[in-house]
Amino acid sequence: MSLKHQLLVSFGVQGAGAASVLVATLWLGASLGPEVQGGFSRSKSEVEFFAAFAMFGLPQALFFHVKSGGLNGRAALRWVMWSAIVALPIGAGYALVQHRPAGALTLLLGLTVAAGVAQGELRALLLVRERTGWFNAVTALPQVLVLAGVGVVIAAAFVPSPSTWFIVFALAFGVTALLAWRRLHATLDAVGASPVGWRALSHYGLAAWLTAALSTAAILAMQRWVEAAEGRAALGQFTLAMTLVQVPLTPISYAAPLLFRRWMEWPGAHASRRWSGSLFLMLLAIAALVAMLSTRWPDLGLGAAYAGATQALALLLVGGAAEAASRVLTVQASATGLPWVAVRAEAMRWSVLAVGWLAPLSPGLLPLCAVWSAAAIAAALVFAWYGRAAARSAR
Numbered sequence: 001m002s003l004k005h006q007l008l009v010s011f012g013v014q015g016a017g018a019a020s021v022l023v024a025t026l027w028l029g030a031s032l033g034p035e036v037q038g039g040f041s042r043s044k045s046e047v048e049f050f051a052a053f054a055m056f057g058l059p060q061a062l063f064f065h066v067k068s069g070g071l072n073g074r075a076a077l078r079w080v081m082w083s084a085i086v087a088l089p090i091g092a093g094y095a096l097v098q099h100r101p102a103g104a105l106t107l108l109l110g111l112t113v114a115a116g117v118a119q120g121e122l123r124a125l126l127l128v129r130e131r132t133g134w135f136n137a138v139t140a141l142p143q144v145l146v147l148a149g150v151g152v153v154i155a156a157a158f159v160p161s162p163s164t165w166f167i168v169f170a171l172a173f174g175v176t177a178l179l180a181w182r183r184l185h186a187t188l189d190a191v192g193a194s195p196v197g198w199r200a201l202s203h204y205g206l207a208a209w210l211t212a213a214l215s216t217a218a219i220l221a222m223q224r225w226v227e228a229a230e231g232r233a234a235l236g237q238f239t240l241a242m243t244l245v246q247v248p249l250t251p252i253s254y255a256a257p258l259l260f261r262r263w264m265e266w267p268g269a270h271a272s273r274r275w276s277g278s279l280f281l282m283l284l285a286i287a288a289l290v291a292m293l294s295t296r297w298p299d300l301g302l303g304a305a306y307a308g309a310t311q312a313l314a315l316l317l318v319g320g321a322a323e324a325a326s327r328v329l330t331v332q333a334s335a336t337g338l339p340w341v342a343v344r345a346e347a348m349r350w351s352v353l354a355v356g357w358l359a360p361l362s363p364g365l366l367p368l369c370a371v372w373s374a375a376a377i378a379a380a381l382v383f384a385w386y387g388r389a390a391a392r393s394a395r
Helices: 003-032 034-055 058-067 073-098 104-129 132-156 162-187 198-230 232-265 269-293 309-335 340-358 365-394
Strands: none
Touching: 003 034, 003 132, 003 232, 034 073, 034 104, 034 162, 034 198, 034 232, 058 073, 058 104, 058 198, 058 232, 073 104, 073 162, 104 132, 104 162, 104 232, 132 162, 132 232, 198 232, 198 309, 198 340, 198 365, 232 269, 232 309, 232 365, 269 309, 269 365, 309 340, 309 365, 340 365
8 A cells, every 4th residue: 555545544534533522622612611621621631641741752662663673562562561550650640639639530540541551552553564444443443432422421411520531531542452452462473582672662762752741741731821821711712722723733643653654764854844844834824814714703603602712723723834844844853763853842842831931921812822833833943943954964
């Protein structure tokens, strides 16, 4: 199957998963209001952040070393099992600190994070030898199951608590991880030595881990900043706009593993620059279009509680354009053995967010959206600087 065909199939199958999350978010906002929808999005961000944190970059490291022959399949599955066990106290510890009184929520969040870790790492291993169909299905299935869980909550007509959403996420990730484990256990072999140990895995995985942890932590921190500064209704508007921004970015995330495998075999510096530039210009054009529509459609069609959300979306799409370019260039840097470039970009993002937090901003949601987009642009400029320096050295 050609790369183009693989990408089209991935966009179709995994796009259904992304659409499920979007529908779930919009459905909650329309049915139960921005406060409930904001709580759902915040719980989702918490799970994603701590799952990314607890993976320690293992999905990329395991994929690289299994595909290159340094680690056999069964040994990789043991790494997945132990990393899921390590993830339990990480999620539980966060529940003890943040959700007081935690109670049963402690164990529940620990299980949710562990299930998310297992699903993420098994998903990467499926791409080593399996056809992309399994990889796509394991990526999309949790999102479809989350939509089903949201439907159950809305039908039950009660105000959900954080534990409700953690149950939904735990079941979605857990069921998917179990299916992936059974498939991999039946197909991955234990043939060959496994000279790769924790030092070799951590050497490559640390950069991937820092990139994922810093990027998801930035989203979580931004959500808490919005809620503290402008209230829960503004949080609902912000998280809805961020969810819509993720729609054009999601296909890039889906294509990233396939492009990573491709660019490991055939260097794609020219292709990555072309793709990133085209995506940047396309999303800037969409941002301009949304800004023009904001006067006629200020609430995204969701009612007075979302007044001003269209302007927020337009601003965030500017940052989304830079984010799209960064994601493509992150894959290219990792494929050429330079994953630390992405870490520097995330450090720049955090620097701009810190400056924005210290600056005397005008009240309202829009200045906060502008800070987020400025931080995304600053991160993209790190890749632009690196690409220019690499082009000079190649001459």
